[in-house]
Amino acid sequence: MPAPTTPGTGTTGWLPDVLDGFEQLTLPLTPDDEGEVVATLVRRRRAPDGSDPLHGGARPPGVPDRRIDVLYVHGWSDYFFQTELADFWEAHGARFFALDLRKYGRSLRPGQTPGFVTSLSTYDEDIEAALGAMGHGVLTADPVMRDRGLVLMGHSTGGLTLSLWTARNQDRVTGLVLNSPWLEFQARDIGRKVIAPAIALRARLDPMVPLPQVDLGFYTRSVSKTLDGEWDYDLTWRPVRGFVVHGGWLAAILRGQAAVELGLGITVPVLVLLSTSSTLLPRWTPEMMHSDTALDVVGIARRSTDLGRLVVLSRIEGALHDVVLSAPPVRAVAYEQIATWLQGYVPGPAPASAGAVGPAAGADAGAAAGAAAGAGPPQA
Template structure:
């Protein structure tokens, strides 16, 4: 581990680099991950015994200082984990989000949790995952039962949001294509949502891009395989599970200004409601009226409801 080093989020924020060993074939240089938290994290943990670990989504990054301030009111530091080949941990533009096996990222999740326990003294870890980070959190928790106290999924990417032929025919075709040509760019995300966020929130666009958002064949292949595992109930979470989602899905192809402000214009919220019970029969759903795809970045009062309800839920379930 290297650090701490200053971070652009502010004078109280620090970044630490984790050096990784596992590889799925997508690294152009040795992989790293980056942990970001405030300098007083250990002091807060000494009082609460608890940390919250945040996993960002695809083409995403951690810049959630407002969320961190809300958790800090309970002496719980919010720690952002930048996955390998993304955000602060990107070492080569050519490998941005070139992930061929989502489970390779289990390494940095485990390393981050070990850090919170061994270096910060945490006895309780609340695992929070957004979008692809929500899928990553589910995969990790399924394979590591009993390690964290609870899991919060913020608009998790549990199924592909698109027409049926993309879920069937194209998925089958890409399963072969993604194996033989994993770096091939097969799509680009609509930049409207990322640009809309950048109008409202401050983040480094070298970490979270707002244009040219490439989707590679190998990445979509591993995502669809993981989602198939979810649909077949092969991904099970044994800790208390909260799945939070917006009250409606917007138009993901051509979102209106209202969609961008008050709906999930990236994923289908019905998929989240349908699949959450397969992750855990005791999964609880939290619907946020007017919530964006990243509920923590919603307009007010939606994000205030999300913040209040998720923190209170997690605190009640510490063990």
């Protein structure tokens, strides 16, 4: 397996990605009882000499280097395909990387149980491998990289995982952005505490025990271009009704949520993006095109206060579960909220243009403001 390289120092190990204009690096991890285990890091394709098009001398005019690197981690039954998210961060002077965790997306190998782990701390190895390849490893000797900040961004389960990791590694993180993080169970803390002992017992007896399928495919209907959505992605890596949920995995999620309830004590700035409403019903309704159909956003909003000292909560009207997959005017508001938080809480030079707050700017941003009337600025 080719050795990973620090971005900007060469192309060893990096191969063309399934996304046009991107490349991927396979990160070998410790094998388990299902065989080979890897994670996969994705970034914008570098020049043949290995130079970074944004920060290696070919930087687009007017885009200053904010001296931050962003690592994005996906959610359950998911993988990275949101190239517009990369466009946003790079338009604001950051280097963007995305990580497909073990047994997800690009990292899923034949014979493996998709997404299965029995502890969210298992992903520490995936995250460390990615940070090492980015130049943010614990033992990195590159003084230039030491001067660069690290912003982590996680969606749903990825948001829970990164929250727990950040709490244990605060000295290495500049900021944390959470996109509908799964910080609390859909039945809130009371429901979680009722089911957790039974799930934990079943998981101890057989961690691979399958649980009833509760995903009816409504979220996929709202986002997939093959149905009512606008996004084109691999339905093998992101199935219509999600992966099979196993007892050992759900027990790990419930333990993570219980840890959040106790308080994580995060001291770095945190931004939480959430829809203003959830639609959790056993039948399809049009409201599912404009709300979170996976999680209880009220319960998560309340639990967000347990993350740390400085948590900015942005409730966005009309947002889907993955906020950046919402309708264009809605996600433009989300990008504007991230840009405002970035400017206010993450050190670095100002973006080139105050008007270019995301992929949708200008007239689109104006339309977005109207569509999200009532969302207002981020609320602490």
